[in-house]
Amino acid sequence: MALSTRSRTVLTLYSARDCVHCHRIRLILAAKGVAYELVLVDPAKPPEDLIDLNPYHSVPTLIDRDLVLYETGVVAEYLDERYPHPPLMPIDPLSRARLRLAVARLEKDWLPLVEQCAGNSKNAEAARKRLRDDILAALPLFKASKFFLNPEMSLADCALAPLIWRLSSLGVSLPKEAHAIQDYGERIFRNPGFARSLTPDEKLLRD
Template sequence: MVQSARSRTVLALYTTADDVQSHRTRLVLAAKGVTYDRIVVTPDERPADLLDLNPYGTLPTLVDRDLTLYGPSVVCEYLDERYPHPPLMPIDPLSRARLRIAALRIESDWLPEIDVVRAGGKPADAARKRLREHLLMALPLFKASKFFLNPEMSLIDCLVAPVVWRLPWLKVDLGKEGKPIMDYGERLFHSQGFARSLTAEERTMRDL
């Protein structure tokens, strides 16, 4: 169960209401079934205690007792090791490296386009087109396995699924060619963990 007051548990997550990286972290916590304090922050109004904890004031920021972590990949991998069941990373080094490289490429290629679309204006249409192309280029990875790059759900799905969830809201249409991607999303969207990861704002992006 997600709580809202930091004093109730030792684990607290400072998160935005609708950012992909914050959603990614919340999805990891939901997949693990971890109880935590969800502290929703408006990006332009950072609370003073967040700046005391994280000198960059970035989100998401995780507080676990006396430990403060930031940087989405750092936070997600820590949570996977801190709460090992179910495991969200493969055992072998090669598969783990492949997932990390995939996450880096998504952060470098997909997420900046989402930011441009959200900002609106003339650049948004070109960013939608580029995001669509990035996703369709990854189509073989969606087709190769039940989950992205892995037969079981992993940390990379916690990044990919929030992107796919937002596509209708971003007005990115993958067409018939992108059906395997949308089918992938539907396999995850109807899980209890995914539902728990959503904020009220994210629920309005599409129907579960």
């Protein structure tokens, strides 16, 4: 997953400084070894060029020559097809469908809880509890394979690892018996490519 210079095409990625969705795309780019220009923006005050490029003014937004892409899942699959080595999806249709379904579950059930965990309100505490319970319920999946539902790193890991990285900063603590989840995270976090995917703000999310 280490970043390299084997791809000379320079993409432009508009990204927030701390965003689980933007981090997902930066991790894919690191895994692919793709060079790109990173433009850090405040999503609450998008710059004029982003407003012109993306009707939703959202991040991540990817520019590849004349192509403008937004919506995280669309950007993720485009990058895996545009830069096929190393592949981040298995070859067989069954395994691909299984991983796509896992990503869809993450997007619908887990990732929306990240923003809800902010603050000290009752709603935030409820979001932390739900996220913790949901992750613990998936513990057998973390034990089943080296990576999430797959022997090799995939797009599902690129969506999940940024969430695991943020757990402590979200106030979500896992019990000792969930060491398989911690071990899963550390396998990815130790890779130099993961470190390169982090913004300075995201590096501060863990001690």
